[in-house]
Amino acid sequence: MTKGLRVHSEIGALKRVCLHRPGEELLNLPPFELERLLFDDVPFLEVAQEEHDAFAQILRDQGVEVLYLEKLVAEAFDAVPGARDEFLDQYIAEAGIKGDCMRKVVREKLESITDNLEFVMKTMAGLTKAEIEIPLSAGSTLNALVNSESESDLIIDPMPNLYFTRDPFAVVGNGVCLNRMYSVTRNRETLYGKYIFKYHPDYKDVSLYFRRDAAFHTEGGDVLNINAKTLAVGISQRTQAAAIDVMAQNIFWNSDSEVERILAFNIPNNRAMMHLDTVFTQIDHDKFTIHPAIMGTLQVFELTPGKNSGDVNITELNDTLEHILANATGQDQVKLIPCGGGDPIAAAREQWNDGSNTLAVAPGKICVYARNTVTNDVLYKEGLELLVCPSAELSRGRGGPRCMSMPFEREDI
Numbered sequence: 001m002t003k004g005l006r007v008h009s010e011i012g013a014l015k016r017v018c019l020h021r022p023g024e025e026l027l028n029l030p031p032f033e034l035e036r037l038l039f040d041d042v043p044f045l046e047v048a049q050e051e052h053d054a055f056a057q058i059l060r061d062q063g064v065e066v067l068y069l070e071k072l073v074a075e076a077f078d079a080v081p082g083a084r085d086e087f088l089d090q091y092i093a094e095a096g097i098k099g100d101c102m103r104k105v106v107r108e109k110l111e112s113i114t115d116n117l118e119f120v121m122k123t124m125a126g127l128t129k130a131e132i133e134i135p136l137s138a139g140s141t142l143n144a145l146v147n148s149e150s151e152s153d154l155i156i157d158p159m160p161n162l163y164f165t166r167d168p169f170a171v172v173g174n175g176v177c178l179n180r181m182y183s184v185t186r187n188r189e190t191l192y193g194k195y196i197f198k199y200h201p202d203y204k205d206v207s208l209y210f211r212r213d214a215a216f217h218t219e220g221g222d223v224l225n226i227n228a229k230t231l232a233v234g235i236s237q238r239t240q241a242a243a244i245d246v247m248a249q250n251i252f253w254n255s256d257s258e259v260e261r262i263l264a265f266n267i268p269n270n271r272a273m274m275h276l277d278t279v280f281t282q283i284d285h286d287k288f289t290i291h292p293a294i295m296g297t298l299q300v301f302e303l304t305p306g307k308n309s310g311d312v313n314i315t316e317l318n319d320t321l322e323h324i325l326a327n328a329t330g331q332d333q334v335k336l337i338p339c340g341g342g343d344p345i346a347a348a349r350e351q352w353n354d355g356s357n358t359l360a361v362a363p364g365k366i367c368v369y370a371r372n373t374v375t376n377d378v379l380y381k382e383g384l385e386l387l388v389c390p391s392a393e394l395s396r397g398r399g400g401p402r403c404m405s406m407p408f409e410r411e412d413i
């Protein structure tokens with residue numbers, strides 16, 4: 001029997017999760033490319049890996065099976081002859097390589113890697129001019145041959161944000177949204193999910209509720225499974241309202257999905273609040289961490305299936321966030337715990353380092369970054385059990401424990 005996917009909440013006991021251990025993609029991250037590559041500093045790879053290994057071990061100690069994205073892709077290639085070639089064609093087409101000659105040289109370089117895991121990790125790391133010999137022949141390009149400050153040393157960009165496995169695809173119930181992401185630099189990450197959900201023996205039969213060739217963009221950080229019947233989605237810098245229209249049609253009118261209601265939260269468009277999960281995250285049956293700046297300002301819509309196949313009804317909910325979340329979770333009331341405990345400076349500082357971006361491994365038991373001491377103290381006093389991850393280097397990419405994980409299976413609550 002294949003394993004498949006099963007995620008009907010944010011808090012049910014976590015059984016299986018997909019991570020990506022930061023790799024050489026972080027070594028191909030020059031300071032002057034940080035903004036374009038959506039990273040905020042140059043991390044120290046060895047320490048980032050140690051921190052990530054500690055995060056994975058915390059999850060294993062809680063009985064969670066840890067899967068690695070890069071291994072799943074390699075297993076898909078091992079399982080299906082021809083899958084790797086198909087991937088390589090698409091990878092090269094989307095890699096932004098300048099000139100046919102260079103594309104040929106790069107293809108030969110990647111084809112020469114025999115081990116599938118090594119091959120996958122190389123595609124993630126990117127490629128620099130120093131790594132290949134460029135033939136001076138008919139068909140070569142000036143861009144390849146010239147060493148100049150105005151020409152990048154990167155032939156293929158690295159994908160430094162891959163360890164935020166939350167974003168390129170989002171598991172919803174037993175299916176998955178394979179996203180078209182907001183930025184060119186991150187959209188290449190969705191190729192790995194495509195090949196897992198197309199060819200991996202355990203995951204090739206799951207339903208897709210969104211596709212990477214869609215006209216509108218969305219990211220997994222905006223998708224929260226409240227329960228089997230209710231999904232919360234952020235309208236944000238990263239997810240367009242039109243993408244949620246598409247998602248709603250595909251989810252409501254797919255017999256595999258139990259979701260009957262989507263709540264769309266219109267959140268501010270800025271980097272500190274780039275996704276819904278940076279603004280609020282469920283941590284217990286009746287508790288959420290929140291960014292204090294969104295209190296009282298949110299516009300929220302409810303989408304439900306209409307009468308005829310493909311129809312979606314939309315209404316605006318004029319209520320407080322507490323009432324909307326209490327109603328969605330079926331609780332009499334919910335507690336919203338502000339990042340930084342309400343102190344404006346601590347809130348801004350710890351929000352910047354993902355103080356509200358926690359990962360629940362069970363109701364009331366959450367992974368948090370060690371550096372957010374003010375928020376962690378408040379969470380502890382509210383009765384939460386904290387699993388504390390080191391975070392000096394990992395946090396430089398602007399994502400927390402929820403961003404660094406994509407649950408594949410949770411126990412139902």
Ligand SMILES: NC(=O)NCCC[C@H](N)C(=O)O
Pocket residue numbers: 038039161164166167186220221222274275277278397398399400402403
């Ligand atoms: N779900 C999340 O909030 N993910 C964090 C993504 C951070 C990454 N550097 C980005 O800008 O996309």
